[in-house]
Structure formats: structure tokens, C-alpha cells
Amino acid sequence: MTSSSSSRDWYRAVWRWHLYAGLIIAPFLLVLAVTGAVYLFKPQIEQVIYADYYQVEPTGERLSATELYNRVQAEYPDTPITRYRPGESADRSTEFRVMTEEGATTVFVDPYNGKVIGSQLNADRFMSQVELIHGELMIGPLGDRIVELVACWTIVLMATGLYLFWPRNGMQASGTMYPRLRKGKRILRRDLHVVPGFWVTAGLLFLVLTGLPWSGFWGANFQSIATNAGVGYPPSIWGGEAPTSTVKTEDVADVPWAAETLPVPNSEVAGYVPLSLDQVETIAGTVGMDPSYTISIPSTPDGVYTLSAYPDRAQDEATMHVDQYSGAVLADYRYDNYGIVGKAVALGITLHKGTQFGLPNQLISLAICLGVILVVVSGLYLWYSRKPVAKSGAPSAPSRTRRNVLIVLLVGFGIIFPLVGLSLLVVALLDWLIIRRSTKLTRFLNAG
Amino acid sequence: MRRFILGISLVAITALSACAVKEDAVELYKQETPLQATLDFPEVVEAGEPITFEIGLLVEGDVEPDFVHLELQKADGTVSYGMQEATRIADGTYELTTSVKADGLYIARVHAQANGSTIFPAKQFIVGELTEAEWAALYDGAAPVEAVTEPHH
Numbered sequence: 001m002t003s004s005s006s007s008r009d010w011y012r013a014v015w016r017w018h019l020y021a022g023l024i025i026a027p028f029l030l031v032l033a034v035t036g037a038v039y040l041f042k043p044q045i046e047q048v049i050y051a052d053y054y055q056v057e058p059t060g061e062r063l064s065a066t067e068l069y070n071r072v073q074a075e076y077p078d079t080p081i082t083r084y085r086p087g088e089s090a091d092r093s094t095e096f097r098v099m100t101e102e103g104a105t106t107v108f109v110d111p112y113n114g115k116v117i118g119s120q121l122n123a124d125r126f127m128s129q130v131e132l133i134h135g136e137l138m139i140g141p142l143g144d145r146i147v148e149l150v151a152c153w154t155i156v157l158m159a160t161g162l163y164l165f166w167p168r169n170g171m172q173a174s175g176t177m178y179p180r181l182r183k184g185k186r187i188l189r190r191d192l193h194v195v196p197g198f199w200v201t202a203g204l205l206f207l208v209l210t211g212l213p214w215s216g217f218w219g220a221n222f223q224s225i226a227t228n229a230g231v232g233y234p235p236s237i238w239g240g241e242a243p244t245s246t247v248k249t250e251d252v253a254d255v256p257w258a259a260e261t262l263p264v265p266n267s268e269v270a271g272y273v274p275l276s277l278d279q280v281e282t283i284a285g286t287v288g289m290d291p292s293y294t295i296s297i298p299s300t301p302d303g304v305y306t307l308s309a310y311p312d313r314a315q316d317e318a319t320m321h322v323d324q325y326s327g328a329v330l331a332d333y334r335y336d337n338y339g340i341v342g343k344a345v346a347l348g349i350t351l352h353k354g355t356q357f358g359l360p361n362q363l364i365s366l367a368i369c370l371g372v373i374l375v376v377v378s379g380l381y382l383w384y385s386r387k388p389v390a391k392s393g394a395p396s397a398p399s400r401t402r403r404n405v406l407i408v409l410l411v412g413f414g415i416i417f418p419l420v421g422l423s424l425l426v427v428a429l430l431d432w433l434i435i436r437r438s439t440k441l442t443r444f445l446n447a448g
Numbered sequence: 449m450r451r452f453i454l455g456i457s458l459v460a461i462t463a464l465s466a467c468a469v470k471e472d473a474v475e476l477y478k479q480e481t482p483l484q485a486t487l488d489f490p491e492v493v494e495a496g497e498p499i500t501f502e503i504g505l506l507v508e509g510d511v512e513p514d515f516v517h518l519e520l521q522k523a524d525g526t527v528s529y530g531m532q533e534a535t536r537i538a539d540g541t542y543e544l545t546t547s548v549k550a551d552g553l554y555i556a557r558v559h560a561q562a563n564g565s566t567i568f569p570a571k572q573f574i575v576g577e578l579t580e581a582e583w584a585a586l587y588d589g590a591a592p593v594e595a596v597t598e599p600h601h
Binding site (some may be wrong): 270272326 | 467470478480482573574
């Protein structure tokens with residue numbers, strides 16, 4: 001075999017993988033790019049659609065957190081209040097999260113007069129829906145795994161795409177950096193796929209790599225490994241348990257709740273009482289939390305108050321656990337306390353969400369999303385316009401040697417990203433059990 | 449093909465076995481040295497009678513606390529006996545004897561600081577008889593969230 005025919009054989013083998021992976025991944029990638037483009041502008045969109053919930057008129061002194069808490073509890077009796085968010089500015093409403101029968105609900109309160117402005121089931125929020133589609137295609141953990149798989153296969157698509165596009169006779173700007181408009185439709189169709197592909201590859205790879213650490217399977221394991229190695233997020237921020245309050249349960253005041261009707265002896269009443277929300281709010285003020293912080297209220301006798309802030313910049317993040325009885329700071333993790341991988345992931349998240357550098361960050365990410373949409377649509381069009389009738393248009397299956405080398409490469413990739421390995425297994429089983437046993441399918445897929 | 453499927457199955461199964469964050473991983477990151485305190489007093493407390501509050505302080509290392517105070521007030525905030533300094537009677541043990549004038553539901557709060565850790569745990573207790581309003585406050589479960597005082601410093 002000459003080197004030129006060997007090269008052609010390789011090209012066809014890579015093309016085959018690029019085509020099939022592309023056809024399967026394309027619809028999902030399109031969904032991710034569209035929802036990602038919308039989600040980038042979450043702050044601006046929510047500011048507009050929830051202006052009535054967010055904006056308050058600062059009039060005099062704010063009511064205490066405890067007073068606001070009690071008013072919300074009066075509105076939602078027998079409903080656990082799990083979080084309190086004071087609000088980052090004087091004209092921002094205060095939020096409480098209550099766990100109603102319908103699910104987690106945000107109650108917006110005017111901190112100046114204590115009136116409940118409104119409430120909203122968290123799952124019903126527009127951006128929650130967008131996030132659900134982007135993160136798990138609205139089908140739960142299975143969707144999360146599919147999104148993760150799409151992200152992993154996108155890396156394969158980009159690698160194979162680069163191989164296919166790489167100019168064999170030296171790099172030229174035309175057909176790479178800009179499309180050739182006067183070279184005929186065939187060339188233009190190719191350029192409309194390749195040129196945006198060239199421009200978005202680095203950005204898309206960045207979005208994939210910064211998105212993967214959030215994924216439910218690979219991300220969770222990656223985070224655990226990093227945390228266990230001392231280079232990730234400290235425990236309890238992503239995975240791992242929060243510390244517990246140190247007071248023994250039997251020493252906690254046995255508060256006679258409303259169901260009781262008779263006085264109880266001092267021995268039952270006397271005991272440690274939890275801090276008030278006001279006191280926890282004061283602690284937040286003394287330790288320099290970002291004003292957008294949230295306080296998670298403990299639900300068990302040994303739970304802790306967790307103060308957390310995830311503002312626009314990763315460097316401003318903070319997670320703090322406070323003993324609910326003594327006010328002792330049990331853990332105080334800032335960005336500087338993350339390991340190197342934790343810092344990279346945190347920065348990756350804020351860059352991925354477009355918040356790290358504000359509008360320029362959002363616009364660059366938007367351009368990548370739009371580029372991805374163009375690459376996907378033009379890729380599908382390129383395939384459809386070139387493929388023969390009643391055939392997939394895939395080049396013939398490569399020789400056994402080529403196939404094995406590619407499979408070894410993909411298995412290696414599958415070890416790093418196990419879901420890819422699992423999907424390869426599914427493909428191999430499909431090929432073995434169905435495609436190879438059907439002449440029609442073998443011919444259509446050119447898999448002979 | 450069978451060998452390939454077997455091989456990749458093994459790889460996938462091994463890799464798919466999820467790992468969790470180890471309990472001792474916390475030691476690899478920044479750690480706090482929180483101050484701990486216990487507060488004890490007699491089970492029966494009467495108005496006008498001396499009450500001895502004993503405070504146990506657990507400080508990491510051989511460090512003297514910056515302060516150990518006790519704040520005494522009625523739970524509804526109507527009466528306050530202010531902040532009083534507790535006397536050191538032994539390593540890590542402090543004491544304060546005082547009294548309250550009237551019956552009611554009280555809060556005794558320790559304010560202590562050492563090694564940069566500030567704490568203010570509080571215990572509630574009944575002196576004599578409670579009024580209906582005080583029982584109602586207890587029944588309403590107001591005590592755990594009602595603001596009693598601001599933290600020290």
C-alpha cells in the first residue's frame with residue numbers, strides 16, 4: 001500500500017467516525033448550544049421578567065431577619081423554611097426558600113415593611129427550565145448522562161473534524177478563516193461547516209471541559225478524586241459532608257412545640273438554643289461574605305448554618321459552616337482555600353456561565369454558541385446534500401488494522417470518560433447483533 | 449469482537465464504580481480551630497437566690513481566652529442584666545454567681561473568644577413560674593429564632 005492510499009484510508013476511517021458521531025450528537029449539541037446561549041443571559045433576563053419580585057423601594061430601616069422569618073412562617077405555617085437570602089443591595093427584595101408540598105418555593109419579601117411580594121415555585125422559573133434542558137434534557141439523571149456523553153463525543157467530533165479539515169498542502173486563510181464565496185456551491189457548503197468549526201473549536205473545547213466537572217457522573221467522580229487528593233474543592237462545597245454542630249442532642253433545649261398544651265418542667269426546657277437568624281446575619285457581616293450570600297437553615301439538631309455566596313467572579317466565592325448553637329465558625333472556605341483543580345473548576349464555571357468578566361464574557365460565549373449552531377446545521381446540510389439516495393453516504397469501513405487502531409484510541413478515551421466507553425460498548429453490540437446480521441443495514445451504512 | 453466487548457465491559461465497569469469524598473479529606477484543606485464551651489447551672493432556679501453558672505472552655509493549644517463573659521436577660525428582651533465577666537477557677541473552667549429578680553424565661557449566653565474564634569452559645573431556663581405569654585412564646589417555638597442579643601464584638 002502506498003503512503004497516499006494509506007493516508008486516504010485513514011482519512012476515510014476518521015471521516016466515518018466523524019459522520020456517525022456527528023449525526024447522533026448533532027440534535028443534542030444543537031439543543032445545548034441554543035439553551036446555553038439563552039442561559040448566558042440569565043442575570044439580565046431574570047432582572048427583566050422578575051423585576052416586580054426583585055425590586056423594592058428602600059424606605060427607612062430594614063426589619064430584622066428574624067422578624068421577616070416569622071412573617072414568612074406565618075404565611076406558610078407548618079412549612080419548613082430552609083434558606084434566607086437578605087439581598088445584595090438596598091433595593092433588592094429578601095428571599096426565603098420554603099419547602100411546600102409542590103416543591104421548593106422562593107418567597108420574595110420586602111425587607112422594609114415585611115410584606116410578602118410574591119412567591120414562585122423554583123421549578124417553574126423560566127431559567128430553571130432552560131437549565132433543566134441544558135443540564136439534563138428535562139429527563140433527570142438519564143438526561144444528565146446523555147448531556148455528559150454529548151460533551152465527551154463533542155471532543156471526538158472536534159478531534160476528527162480537525163484531522164479531516166487539516167490542509168495537507170499548507171494552511172490557507174480562505175476555506176479556513178473565511179468561506180470561499182465564488183468557488184461554487186459545493187465548496188461553499190463545505191466552508192460553511194469548516195470555517196465556523198475552525199473559529200469555534202477552541203472555545204467549544206473550553207466550554208466542554210469547563211462544563212464536564214458539573215456533570216452528574218464524570219463530574220461527580222472527578223470532583224471526588226480531586227477533593228480526596230487535596231487539589232479540588234474542600235469537602236462539603238461540591239461533595240462530602242458538612243461538619244456538624246458540636247452540642248450534644250440531649251443538651252439542646254426541648255422546645256415544647258405548638259402541639260403541647262401543658263407547661264413542662266424546667267429540666268425539659270433548659271438547654272442550648274440555636275442562634276437567631278439575626279445573629280447569623282451579623283456573623284456574615286463580620287467575616288466579609290459577598291452581599292449576595294445565602295444562609296441555609298439547619299433542619300436537624302446537629303445541623304449547621306451554612307453561609308454560601310456564588311457571585312459573578314469565582315474569586316468572591318465563599319462557603320462557611322457555623323455551629324447553630326455556639327456561632328463557632330467550623331469551616332470557612334474561600335477561593336484561595338481551594339486546591340489548584342478546585343480553583344480551575346470554579347473559574348471554569350463562572351467563565352462557562354459568562355459571569356466572570358460580565359458582558360464581554362457573555363458575548364464571547366454567545367458567539368461560540370452561535371458558531372456551534374452554524375457548524376451543526378451546516379454539517380447536517382453538508383451531509384444531506386452530498387449523500388447518495390438510500391445510502392448513509394459514509395465512506396467504506398476501514399481495514400481491520402485501521403479500525404483496531406482507531407478503536408484502541410477511542411477505548412483509551414473511554415477510560416478517561418467512562419460513559420464514552422459504555423457508549424462504544426453499545427455501538428459494538430449494535431454492530432455485532434444487528435448491523436452485521438442485516439445486509440440492508442450493512443449496505444446502507446457502508447459497513448461491509 | 450467478543451474479546452473487545454469483554455475488555456471494554458471490564459474497563460467500563462471498573463471506571464463506573466463511583467468514588468466518594470473520604471471523611472479525612474477535610475484535613476487536606478484549611479481547618480478552623482473552633483472554640484467550644486459548656487454552660488451549666490442548677491436545675492431549680494429561684495428569683496432572688498444566687499445562681500452559679502459554670503462555664504467550661506475547650507481551647508486548642510495552651511491559649512488564654514481573650515474574654516469569657518456571661519450575658520443574662522429575659523428571653524423576651526424586657527429585662528437585661530448585661531454582660532458580666534466570669535472568673536477563672538481552673539484551666540478551662542470559669543464561674544459566675546449572680547441572681548435574677550423576677551420569675552420568667554431567661555437566656556444565659558456565654559461570650560468567649562480565643563485563637564481568633566468567637567462563640568456565643570446560650571441556654572434558656574425557667575425561673576419560678578412563667579406567665580401565659582411566656583408559655584405561649586415557648587409553644588410558638590419562638591425561642592430558637594427570636595433575636596435575643598447581638599453577638600459580642
